[in-house]
Amino acid sequence: xxxxxxVRNTKSILFKSLIIFLAFVVTLPLIIxxxxxxxxxxxxxxxxxxxxxxxPEGEKGGGIANALVGSILIVGMSxxxxxxxxxxxxxxxxxxxxxxxAYYSGLCVDILQGVPSIVMGIVVYFWIVKPFGxxxxxxxxxxxxxxxxxxxxxxxxxxxxxxxxxxxxALSLGVPYHRVIxxxxxxxxxxxxxxxxxxxxxxxIGETAPLLFTALGxxxxxTNVTGAMESLPHLIFTYATSPYDDQHDLAWGASFILLMFxxxxxxxxxxxxxxxKIQL
Amino acid sequence: MMxxxxxxxxxxxxxxxxxxxxxxMVMGAIIVLLVIGVxxxxxxxxxxxxxxxxxxxxxxxxxxxxxNVYGAYPFLLGTLLTSFTALIISIxxxxxxxxxxxxxxxxxxxxxxxKNTIELIAAVPSIIxxxxxxxxxxPVVRQxxxxxxxxPYGVGVFTASLVLAVMIIPYAAALGTSLIRMVPSPLKEGAxxxxxxxxxxxxxxxxxYTRSGLFAGILLSLGRALGETMAVTVLIGNxxxxxxxxxxxxxxxxxxxxxxxxxxxxxxxxxxxxxxLIELGLVLFFVxxxxxxxxxxxxxxxxxx
Numbered sequence: 171x172x173x174x175x176x177v178r179n180t181k182s183i184l185f186k187s188l189i190i191f192l193a194f195v196v197t198l199p200l201i202i203x204x205x206x207x208x209x210x211x212x213x214x215x216x217x218x219x220x221x222x223x224x225x226p227e228g229e230k231g232g233g234i235a236n237a238l239v240g241s242i243l244i245v246g247m248s249x250x251x252x253x254x255x256x257x258x259x260x261x262x263x264x265x266x267x268x269x270x271x272a273y274y275s276g277l278c279v280d281i282l283q284g285v286p287s288i289v290m291g292i293v294v295y296f297w298i299v300k301p302f303g304x305x306x307x308x309x310x311x312x313x314x315x316x317x318x319x320x321x322x323x324x325x326x327x328x329x330x331x332x333x334x335x336x337x338x339x340a341l342s343l344g345v346p347y348h349r350v351i352x353x354x355x356x357x358x359x360x361x362x363x364x365x366x367x368x369x370x371x372x373x374x375i376g377e378t379a380p381l382l383f384t385a386l387g388x389x390x391x392x393t394n395v396t397g398a399m400e401s402l403p404h405l406i407f408t409y410a411t412s413p414y415d416d417q418h419d420l421a422w423g424a425s426f427i428l429l430m431f432x433x434x435x436x437x438x439x440x441x442x443x444x445x446x447k448i449q450l
Numbered sequence: 451m452m453x454x455x456x457x458x459x460x461x462x463x464x465x466x467x468x469x470x471x472x473x474x475m476v477m478g479a480i481i482v483l484l485v486i487g488v489x490x491x492x493x494x495x496x497x498x499x500x501x502x503x504x505x506x507x508x509x510x511x512x513x514x515x516x517x518n519v520y521g522a523y524p525f526l527l528g529t530l531l532t533s534f535t536a537l538i539i540s541i542x543x544x545x546x547x548x549x550x551x552x553x554x555x556x557x558x559x560x561x562x563x564x565k566n567t568i569e570l571i572a573a574v575p576s577i578i579x580x581x582x583x584x585x586x587x588x589p590v591v592r593q594x595x596x597x598x599x600x601x602p603y604g605v606g607v608f609t610a611s612l613v614l615a616v617m618i619i620p621y622a623a624a625l626g627t628s629l630i631r632m633v634p635s636p637l638k639e640g641a642x643x644x645x646x647x648x649x650x651x652x653x654x655x656x657x658x659y660t661r662s663g664l665f666a667g668i669l670l671s672l673g674r675a676l677g678e679t680m681a682v683t684v685l686i687g688n689x690x691x692x693x694x695x696x697x698x699x700x701x702x703x704x705x706x707x708x709x710x711x712x713x714x715x716x717x718x719x720x721x722x723x724x725x726x727l728i729e730l731g732l733v734l735f736f737v738x739x740x741x742x743x744x745x746x747x748x749x750x751x752x753x754x755x
Contacts (some may be wrong), residue, residue, distance in 0.1 A: 178647045178650070181647070182648045182649035182650070185648075185649040186554060186648065188546070189546045189549050189554065190546075192542055192543050192547075193546045193547045193550040193551070193564065194548075194564065195543070196543045196546075196568065196571070196616070196623075197564070197567045197620055199571075199616045200574070200616075202584045203574065203579065204574075206582055206586060207582065231502060255477055258474055258477040259474075259478055261474055262474040263478065264480040266478075271475065271478050271482070272478060273478070274482050275482055277743075278482045278484065278485040279481055280742060280743060281485050281742070282484065282485060284489065284673050284677075284739055284741070285724060285735060285743070286676070286677025286678070286708055286738055286739065286740070287677070287732055288677070288712055289488070289731045289734055289735050290488075292711065292727075292728060293487075293491045293492065296495055297487075315484065318481070346464070346466065346467045348467050348469075348470030348471075349463075351470070351742060373573075375575075376575020376578070378575070378577045378679075378680045379680055379708070382712055382715070382716070383715055383716060403575055406578070407680060407684070410580070410581040411584075411684065418585075425582075425750055426577060428578065429574065429575075429578060432573050432574065433570075433573075436570065436573050
């Protein structure tokens with residue numbers, strides 16, 4: 171009898187060790203990738219790197235100013251489209267939980283969340299690129315569609331958690347519906363909505379596939395949003411697969427910058443959610 | 451006089467109220483229209499290929515745009531092979547994380563640290579994984595391939611699966627963690643009271659209780675793996691011809707549905723070629739949508755009970 175308990179206890183301890191081992195081993199690849207990118211990238215980054223466009227193939231030097239400006243513009247334009255639409259759709263979903271349209275709308279948010287990014291790239295190609303040509307705008311629209319589900323879901327989840335008494339109190343004072351939503355409900359859920367927005371930006375800033383056939387990429391520093399434009403992830407993709415070492419160096423530097431953007435955005439989200447104790 | 455003014459004000463407010471309600475509804479409808487638009491676009495644009503190649507397209511073994519022969523089999527095989535290999539590699543890890551964060555160590559700084567780190571795995575852009583693996587993992591795999599006597603390409607199905615496995619762990623792990631935390635403690639306490647060890651509680655109470663939810667998590671991971679594009683495109687070697695034994699296919703270069711679209715869409719110069727590629731996108735869309743919806747359905751049913 172005693173021996174059996176011993177065996178069972180040993181089994182339990184062995185299992186626990188195995189679980190702990192497996193759970194922590196997963197962090198290794200991430201740490202290795204992060205350290206490698208930092209090691210390769212940090213040497214590339216200097217003022218020249220940030221303010222110059224890539225040197226012609228086979229030449230040393232140059233920077234990634236075109237991709238940096240492009241990424242910021244493209245992501246900025248996506249945000250302008252996706253944030254208002256996402257917040258309003260999120261409000262709609264949280265305000266009308268029983269309606270038929272809200273059901274299908276919620277279903278479609280789930281579908282959008284699962285659509286592979288490359289498919290989104292093809293679709294936007296036919297919607298915008300085919301009639302109007304390659305442009306930063308088309309890339310922004312593809313990314314905006316990818317942002318939407320995250321903004322909508324975080325808005326919806328945040329608002330659903332607010333106590334109904336808030337809304338009831340405002341309504342009983344005779345405040346019209348739209349002012350209740352915009353002046354009471356949304357400000358109360360502001361932190362949750364904000365963290366959803368930041369998270370969605372962090373998610374799309376590294377998206378490459380939707381930009382392949384939309385914003386395309388360009389070697390010039392341009393702010394013309396109706397023309398092709400470079401972006402950080404696209405530059406990394408093109409230069410990573412090129413045969414020139416100098417271009418690899420540019421890609422390492424760009425990876426480092428992109429990684430820093432993503433890390434900072436994620437940390438900011440974490441700080442916001444921790445400060446306001448939100449569950450996303 | 452005063453009263454009338456107030457009345458006017460409240461009328462205009464009521465008008466705004468209606469406008470606002472309409473606006474919300476329009477936004478809700480836009481999402482539905484977006485999805486319908488995506489579906490219609492994919493079907494319309496792939497129609498030439500659906501009409502010309504029929505259903506046989508899906509298991510046609512040869513993809514040769516130069517002689518206008520299109521078969522999706524190499525890409526279906528590549529996608530299934532990479533996704534399921536990645537899934538099989540990732541399952542023990544995502545289960546371990548779920549059990550550790552859900553049961554052994556649900557609170558405290560170590561648990562938070564691990565949770566945030568796992569979330570970070572999903573945050574790193576896939577192109578960065580691809581780029582890193584191309585320069586670090588590929589040489590390692592090449593050495594391994596020399597040792598086991600297959601052609602040492604370095605890039606290929608196996609390499610792509612390895613990277614994919616790491617990338618999809620967070621999706622199943624996050625869901626699993628929260629589901630395991632939701633197991634009612636009376637159930638666990640009952641088992642402990644009967645003298646069960648921790649391992650026995652996990653095996654006979656927690657895992658059976660969360661089985662369908664953990665399965666849903668795996669489906670979500672699978673959905674990610676099927677559609678993942680950039681890391682795979684960089685690593686899989688881009689060959690549309692498949693031949694040889696399973697071992698040769700598994701370690702050799704291949705192509706997935708997503709990677710062939712990424713590689714050939716821009717150079718598709720005639721209608722049938724282009725629409726054959728879009729049909730791949732359509733298949734990918736359907737498969738990922740179905741997998742995701744089943745996953746979500748299981749989760750909703752699970753959390754409602």
